[in-house]
Amino acid sequence: xxxxxxxxxxxxxxxxxxxxxxxxxxxxxxxxxxxxxxxxxxxxxxxxxxxxxxxxxxxxxxxxxxxxxxxxxxxxxxxxxxxxxxxxxxxxxxxxxxxxxxxxxxxxx
Amino acid sequence: xxxxxxxxxxxxxxxxxxxxxxxxxxxxxxxxxxxxxxxxxxxxxxxxxxxxxxxxxxxxxxxxxxxxxxxxxxxxxxxxxxxxxxxxxxxxxxxxxxxxxxxxxxxxxxxx
Numbered sequence: 001x002x003x004x005x006x007x008x009x010x011x012x013x014x015x016x017x018x019x020x021x022x023x024x025x026x027x028x029x030x031x032x033x034x035x036x037x038x039x040x041x042x043x044x045x046x047x048x049x050x051x052x053x054x055x056x057x058x059x060x061x062x063x064x065x066x067x068x069x070x071x072x073x074x075x076x077x078x079x080x081x082x083x084x085x086x087x088x089x090x091x092x093x094x095x096x097x098x099x100x101x102x103x104x105x106x107x108x109x
Numbered sequence: 110x111x112x113x114x115x116x117x118x119x120x121x122x123x124x125x126x127x128x129x130x131x132x133x134x135x136x137x138x139x140x141x142x143x144x145x146x147x148x149x150x151x152x153x154x155x156x157x158x159x160x161x162x163x164x165x166x167x168x169x170x171x172x173x174x175x176x177x178x179x180x181x182x183x184x185x186x187x188x189x190x191x192x193x194x195x196x197x198x199x200x201x202x203x204x205x206x207x208x209x210x211x212x213x214x215x216x217x218x219x220x221x
Contacts, residue, residue: 031208041146041197043212086152090208096165097142099152 003027006087006100013107019074021103023087026068033097034061034072035086043086046072077107111136113202113213121219127188130216134181134202140164141183142210143175146197155198158183187218195220 004025013019023032034046047054047061049070054061058077063070074081087100114133122128134141142165143155154167158177175185181202187194197217201210 033208033210035212041199041215041217043199043201045210045212048209088152094165096154096157096167097144098154101151 002101003091003098004087004089004100006085006103008103009101010104011106013077013105015078015107015109017077017107019077019081019105019107021072021085021087021105023070023072023100024068025070025087025089025098027089027098028092029068029089030092030095031090032063032070033088033090034070035088037084037086037102039083046085074105079107079109082106113200113211115198115200115213115216117216118214119217119219121221122190123221124190124192126190127186128190128218129184129186130198130200130218132183132185132200132202132213134183134200135204135211138202138204138211139181140203140205141177141181142201142203143183143185144199144201145169146199146215147193147195152199155185190220192220194218 007022032049035043037043049063058075060073084102086102088097116131140159142157146152156175157165161177172188177183197215199215201212
């Protein structure tokens with residue numbers, strides 16, 4: 001079993017829909033990252049969380065440390081949100097990033 | 110300020126050759142980490158450097174090595190290239206006391 005599991009693997013949504021991507025992990029962590037990767041490879045760090053909730057524009061990220069679970073929400077989705085979203089955790093003891101397999105999001109207009 | 114710069118962006122090598130990739134972090138950032146991304150394995154951590162010292166290493170063979178210079182620029186080297194080393198190699202930098210990473214655009218290596 002992978003240390004970081006994301007769901008769904010693929011997601012297609014209509015423009016304007018509310019989107020949720022989930023991340024579950026099995027190790028103790030010091031931080032969790034949500035990353036966005038557009039075709040062509042460039043990765044952008046969206047959020048870094050160690051507790052609670054963060055919001056940036058239409059993006060919201062939450063984390064529940066006790067349940068070892070995080071969610072990334074996109075409100076009023078737009079075709080430009082189409083990308084791969086990757087969850088990564090910084091392992092508490094090994095202090096290195098472990099990545100989920102990513103969620104491929106396509107938002108249709 | 111300038112972002113993280115990786116060179117070269119694309120390169121093609123043949124099996125058995127060696128390759129060196131370069132990463133210039135954001136000015137003032139002293140931590141540089143390297144990652145390999147392949148369709149089959151996804152993103153995997155290679156190593157992390159801080160102030161010229163390797164702080165952490167992923168599960169890669171000894172053919173993969175790296176170093177960091179006094180100006181925080183980092184290089185990674187892969188010797189005796191194999192077909193499976195074809196990948197996008199990404200580096201990221203972060204500032205002191207920060208966990209937020211800034212990624213470079215990557216170096217796409219093709220091994221023939």
